């Protein structure tokens with residue numbers, strides 16, 4: 001099992017980090033078998049597997065439920081679980097209790113938190129408590145309502161300066177890793193050089209220390225609209241639809257089940273049955 005130090009070393013040695021979301025037993029198992037360095041139980045699960053139109057409806061219970069399933073599927077892969085919408089704002093004692101619950105119940109190696117500013121206080125507290133924290137800057141889907149949608153962030157010099165400062169503040173607060181979402185590649189490169197913790201990009205160009213994508217986008221499974229920054233590597237949805245369509249046909253035609261799928265009662269038992 002890799003650990004936080006492994007990723008720091010990978011950054012130093014220039015070995016790229018491959019990260020993918022997964023939300024249940026089979027997806028986590030397949031991600032682990034494919035050699036993923038990190039599996040993220042992202043709150044994107046709200047949109048990807050629960051069918052919500054944003055991540056704000058995702059609850060702590062949802063994260064624990066899916067986190068546990070992913071853990072069972074990938075016992076040997078570094079697992080990160082998102083703290084969901086509004087679960088780490090306001091009362092700090094409640095935040096700590098919530099973080100400890102998610103961390104202990106899922107058995108994850110780390111938690112991820114969107115944002116800087118007051119969130120860096122949470123990062124400091126969790127880190128001191130012994131919970132490794134992944135910071136998340138740039139586009140913060142949990143605040144899409146405030147931002148007015150899912151937009152590229154850090155495009156102006158001022159916004160870029162603020163993001164670089166935020167990244168340094170996250171590192172200073174103890175975050176061992178940083179996710180950058182949907183920012184210009186030049187800024188992502190700058191941030192990656194400005195901090196010594198590994199930086200993982202999504203929609204942030206190729207010059208970060210690693211990449212993260214959403215599982216269902218990566219294999220095109222039930223995701224209709226792919227963002228510009230995604231490359232999909234398989235047509236899982238089509239493969240499944242074709243397979244399921246063939247099953248329907250076979251049931252209708254009687255081609256399934258065949259002889260090899262059925263169970264047989266012995267002749268003597270049959271005779272007793274019919275007298």
Ligand code: KIV
Pocket residue numbers: 021040041042043044045082179181202212213214
């Ligand atoms: O929830 C998620 O999938 C994420 C990644 C996009 C980084 O936070």
Ligand code: NA
Pocket residue numbers: 042043044082141
């Ligand atoms: Na997320």
